[in-house]
Amino acid sequence: MGISIEFDDIRPYNNEELPQIFEELISDPAFQNAIAYAIPGVPFEAVAQKMRSCKTSLEFQKAFSAEFLWGIARKYTNGLTFDNSALTNQELSYTYISNHRDIILDSGFLSILLLNVGKETVEIAIGDNLLIYPWIKKLVRVNKSFIVQRGLSMRQMLESSARMSRYMHYAIAEKGQSIWIAQREGRAKDSNDRTQDSVLKMLAMGGEGGIIDKLLSLNIAPLSISYEYDPCDYLKAKEFQLKRDIEGYKKTTQDDLKNMETGLFGFKGQVHLQAAACLNDKLTGLDRSLAKCELFAQISAIIDKEIHRNYKLYPGNYIAHDLLAGDKQFADKYTTEDQQRFEEYIAGQIEKIDLSEKDIPYLREKLLTMYANPLKNYLAAL
Template sequence: MNIPAEFNEIRPYTPEELPQIYEELIADPAFRTVVESVMPGVPFEGLAMKMRQCKTNLEFQKAFFYGLLWDLVKKTANGLTFDCSALPDLTRNYTFISNHRDIILDSAFLSILLIDKEMTTVEIAIGDNLLIYPWIHKLVRVNKSFIVKRGLNMRQKLEASALMSRYMHFAMKEKHENLWIAQRQGRAKDSNDRTQDSVLKMMAMAGEGDIIERLKELNIVPLAISYEYDPCDFLKAKELQQKRDDEHFQKTPEDDLINMQTGLYGYKGRIHFQTSACLNHELDELKKLNLPKCELFTAISETIDRHIHSSYRLFAGNYVARDLLMGDNRFTAEYTEEEKAHFENYVEQQIAKVDLPGKDTTFLRHALLTMYANPLINYLKAAKG
């Protein structure tokens, strides 16, 4: 396929480029060290040979990531389920826009779930702030990621957004790929999941016709991701206190690495992915309202949020957290005393993991309870509709 050169710096590698990238990865001692820690006892030379046999990105994903990720589910979760019954046509390509819980696993789990539905895996929007080492930069592009450039000035940001939008439309129309993008930059630290208008504005920069027609080209599907337990919850609470105590606080690359590792290997309980229907019909309805541009983007964001919020899978901990946060017993029918004690104990264990001088236990507990209560609070608001 003839891919425009303007996308060379951000797009996934093509099958023709893979052999060279494989050799660069195989020769990288840092990559070898990581592989040997993830797959102990497996000879690296054998893995290198297996890599060289993968002719496409999808073959690589199926040969390596598919099995590794399902093994990870067995070790760190109590099941991973997927409901895409709202999508009657699984042969179409979609842009999944989801809430964002885990740096790596949100899109990775989606891909293995799509494989099981005999759909193609997603091309993944990933921020370049996470590409800490050269081997990570190469591996994510083998794994069908396209790069979102961060830390730019206003003019550069506008140019980068326009380029990314053109690439997403190209990937959908010409490459016939599924796409995944988070509804906002970074994870919602308090689980109050809201779509940023700026994400939709970027997506509507390319394509044909008016804003609605451009967005319809991407076949947007809201996707709700629910984790019973978020292994990074204590790190998110810690970051909230750091930002409270220092308005100039910025996470370091090392912080991102710790979040990635904790998210991968920490306990998650039950995990559920739930799609809504493709938004194209609702976009047509919004078009009839003739809203000003800013109001239109806000209305589309709110539509996506409503679908995500109403599609959450709720667990006992969500109900316990909400009752503890509000200081009442509204949802006692949704959990047992044993489940309540278990969740309270879990919260205390997570607070104990926070390593901060001047650790504010009351603040951290409130932050953790808010994280687990917000999906229920938003679900109830969406249900009222």
């Protein structure tokens, strides 16, 4: 009981809590509106009846989340692929640490792809800054998310991080539940994916033994997520210019909603998820006598290398690299038609940016950099 009480306001809902939460969602007008938008043409009473028939979170995910996400994949991608063959022990629960492109789809696609190969879905770390309405907070916890608390004082943040770490260790060891967490707070706006040491420090707050022992017990599996096109690329470029031009610029809640919607319903081309081998062998080989900061830096570098070398690269990555460099180093990786199509795509994305003082050369460079960085990091990792 003690363990349950400690995590009560951050953990996913237990199955026995679901009936009450379903009724609260069903009676919420804002949730009703969201369902009408997400599942048009289906009477809400039919949705409510289907929800009430779900006895577990997994049943809910199969009935709603998976159906919705496969619908997104069919309509807004050119295919969704997954390779987890490097994870040789399929009985283990893993902590998937991945690069972060899309607020909802990174973890969502992982879950449905795991279901597709007969595995359990992951529990998802999600920042409370995105849970802007009560129904969203309830829905994500039904959908096996646990809450990362943001915007706290330094002392509160330490306490919150330690509790979340204890929860993650509990989920892996006691629940036998795999987890997804991003390698950094927020998305890498320029696609230069780097693991924040602070994420690893948080993971090492829970568990038993030294830093290495604590991380070994989480069975860390680096995961590379490669989108051919990032529908939010133009929003990220716009944010770069706003941050350059306006001192202290901060995104609004409306901006977050716009990013969510654009990420979901924008075209992504091909999407590939590639799991690297569990890091336990590499962690075991590290020097435990190193200073903490040096140890965390080494582990971050190991995760980065695994993520970078497992990217799937697309023609746009090579074209962006060559356009920035002003040469044709990778001309054998794409055709003239590929280049024309990609340059038209970039021009079209710049066209979408609604700024009165639009700095087109700057925005174009930022967009090209987003597509070139995965290739740069891939080459360095090799």
